[in-house]
């Protein structure tokens with residue numbers, strides 16, 4: 001049929017037919033040309049469909065651009081809020097908070113605009129664009145909360161602060177990633193406080209970061225959330241800087257109130273409205289293991305501090321547990337079988353609480369990487385009936401254990417020469433001690449690697465009787481480790497990892513040795529000489545020590 005695809009005449013065809021009826025031949029060429037230009041209905045339909053797609057794409061593009069713009073503006077405002085907050089050390093409080101409140105109001109206006117674009121079924125498409133703003137905002141609100149109330153902001157508080165009349169979901173991941181950026185800012189505030197000689201402010205920063213680190217470490221161990229590991233490393237380095245700053249202001253502080261006992265706390269009675277470590281009064285649980293006391297120790301007793309901690313853990317839990325819940329029955333069954341095959345945290349809370357840790361004689365074995373700790377410990381076992389527990393070996397074993405939730409984390413820390421969060425290492429050490437209930441003497445080799453571990457072990461396991469310290473120059477250790485690396489198969493016996501381990505040793509472990517030295521607990525052995533020579537010196541030191549211990553016990 002002329003001019004039609006589906007039997008329906010086009011307008012031009014109709015006009016041509018009526019011109020023919022009228023016998024109007026002159027109109028024909030014009031009408032023919034008109035008909036040739038006019039799209040067929042199918043073409044028309046396709047054009048219309050494309051038009052609709054184009055409009056939808058344009059609308060999507062505009063909506064995405066609007067979200068990106070709002071997100072950038074909120075990010076910038078949040079950074080300005082942080083910047084304004086950090087002026088707290090230079091300007092009157094009211095001025096700072098007034099300024100921040102103004103910026104916060106502007107941020108909320110932008111959030112309102114952004115939330116409007118995030119409503120409806122397509123909202124999820126733009127979440128990725130909104131996320132940076134939400135995380136930066138959480139960071140800013142976290143800094144504010146810390147400075148004003150000395151508390152870790154909770155996820156609920158973040159949500160409540162977003163009073164914009166429209167729902168704007170804050171995910172657990174946003175919350176965790178947002179608060180894990182706090183240490184960098186707290187560290188900046190701390191540096192300003194040092195400039196002002198405000199010792200108390202520096203102490204508060206340090207405690208806050210320790211609480212945060214403890215909480216994040218646990219979440220990290222449990223779920224290894226993408227992005228969190230990197231932030232945890234930054235947190236470590238911020239914490240390290242703050243610790244150095246704090247102790248540089250008061251070098252003897254770690255040793256106040258009796259050696260390591262004074263390490264984590266301010267020494268004096270903490271103010272009721274400040275976050276504090278639960279063990280600051282020296283009332284740590286001896287021989288009692290972790291349990292709920294462990295959490296109180298991590299986060300202090302202030303109810304709102306606990307709330308912050310709970311929020312952090314709830315988010316971590318949700319990230320771990322929700323995906324688990326979404327598993328099929330088959331996946332869940334497989335996972336539970338794997339766990340039954342290789343349970344590692346095998347002692348019950350009750351058994352841990354009952355185990356007489358405090359009655360055990362523990363000797364720590366310290367020294368740089370490759371200084372001979374393992375070699376000499378093995379021989380001491382033969383001569384004196386110690387149980388030898390190498391923290392590094394326990395970690396490597398846990399790393400290899402199929403289905404270990406810590407495997408990836410440990411692998412990363414070991415390769416990078418970093419110190420695995422102490423909750424994991426102490427958990428493994430405690431397990432291993434409990435595997436030998438008959439034994440009273442333990443050589444704990446390669447532990448504690450930093451002051452926090454040392455304090456945590458004292459509080460949750462027991463105090464070491466002495467510390468065997470292998471003194472060794474770096475060149476000797478490097479040569480021995482490279483030699484060992486030819487056959488050891490260890491991921492960290494290579495030049496790059498060895499350098500990192502040396503750095504960690506100098507920065508974190510040497511201060512532990514110094515602190516124990518001040519307590520009079522160090523037995524130094526020079527690592528120079530043959531294996532037999534060094535062992536002879538070691539043996540003599542230990543024989544004398546055991547003689548003393550036994551005499552004391554009589």
Ligand SMILES: Nc1ncnc2c1ncn2[C@@H]1O[C@H](COP(=O)(O)OP(=O)(O)OP(=O)(O)O)[C@@H](O)[C@H]1O
Pocket residue numbers: 367368369370371372373374375376392446480481483484527528529530531532534
């Ligand atoms: N006195 C010595 N003379 C020469 N080589 C030694 C001596 N003592 C130990 N070694 C060798 O040096 C290497 C490192 O020793 P060892 O494994 O005991 O050190 P380590 O302190 O336990 O190391 P890491 O902290 O890395 O576990 C080993 O290959 C060991 O055989």
Ligand SMILES: O=c1ccn([C@@H]2O[C@H](COP(=O)(O)O)[C@@H](O)[C@H]2O)c(=O)[nH]1
Pocket residue numbers: 369370390391392393395413414415416417418419420421425445446447448449492501
């Ligand atoms: O308490 C500890 C002990 C060890 N690590 C990590 O393990 C490696 C290797 O330890 P070795 O004692 O040399 O076997 C060490 O570099 C750390 O990454 C730890 O984190 N905590």
